[in-house]
Amino acid sequence: MKTNNLIKACGSIIKKESLIPLDYNILKHTCVAEANFPYSDYYGMVPGQTNPNSLFLFTAHYYSLEEVLRFAQNIDSCYMEKVDVATAWLNFANHEYSAIRVKHFPDYEHIHLLQSCCIKEGVEFIKKAHMSDFALVKVNKCFVLEEIEEGIYFDKKEDHKGYITIPKQISNSKFSDTLIEIRNNNDCELFDAALGAMIIDSKATEIVRIYAEGLNLKLLECIKERFAKSILKK
Numbered sequence: 001m002k003t004n005n006l007i008k009a010c011g012s013i014i015k016k017e018s019l020i021p022l023d024y025n026i027l028k029h030t031c032v033a034e035a036n037f038p039y040s041d042y043y044g045m046v047p048g049q050t051n052p053n054s055l056f057l058f059t060a061h062y063y064s065l066e067e068v069l070r071f072a073q074n075i076d077s078c079y080m081e082k083v084d085v086a087t088a089w090l091n092f093a094n095h096e097y098s099a100i101r102v103k104h105f106p107d108y109e110h111i112h113l114l115q116s117c118c119i120k121e122g123v124e125f126i127k128k129a130h131m132s133d134f135a136l137v138k139v140n141k142c143f144v145l146e147e148i149e150e151g152i153y154f155d156k157k158e159d160h161k162g163y164i165t166i167p168k169q170i171s172n173s174k175f176s177d178t179l180i181e182i183r184n185n186n187d188c189e190l191f192d193a194a195l196g197a198m199i200i201d202s203k204a205t206e207i208v209r210i211y212a213e214g215l216n217l218k219l220l221e222c223i224k225e226r227f228a229k230s231i232l233k234k
Helices: 065-074 111-120 172-184 217-232
Strands: 006-022 032-035 055-059 084-091 096-103 134-149 152-155 161-165 192-200 203-211
Touching: 006 203, 055 084, 055 111, 065 084, 065 134, 134 217, 152 217, 161 217, 172 192, 172 217, 203 217
Parallel strands: none
Antiparallel strands: 006 032, 006 134, 006 192, 032 055, 055 096, 084 096, 084 134, 134 152, 152 161, 161 203, 192 203
């Protein structure tokens, strides 16, 4: 849905994430992981902080985005104010799991209470998981964007984030190769990126999520131009 320059859409983001299991402040016989190095291509290591990064509550089966949003709406009293929820697939080297992704949760101490609230809404959590250090994570989520120029957007819910459209769908390997090419050429300032797609005006639109402190239009234009050139070249 588009109103003036504001776009509300649903879609997905895919990124290789470093994940660590949490073994404290969670319910017994459940599995929770945290993305401990978000935006690693920008920061290397995330600056020190006391509140969690993205949390993944491993579920016994996959819940749709509609279901997860409904869970969140029904448990707003359970530390859910300003929290962003989404549904996720986590692909480790030898195992695949579904999860509820929770972002902007205020602290670690109350994760078990959040899980209890989810259980009251009918969520079933997995009892154990086999995790390696990294997973290819696909998050299905809602976006609120401002269109600055055609095919260039700023995120209206999260600071330092923007999105560019790309000419066509590409593989993860092509995406990685293009990022390496852009960085090796030193054409654009430092940024972190992830591949994705959104449904805009009933059409699937291929996107790249960009993260950089002080993100501006010039950087997004630079990255968009380099991606288009790489994707379309013979």
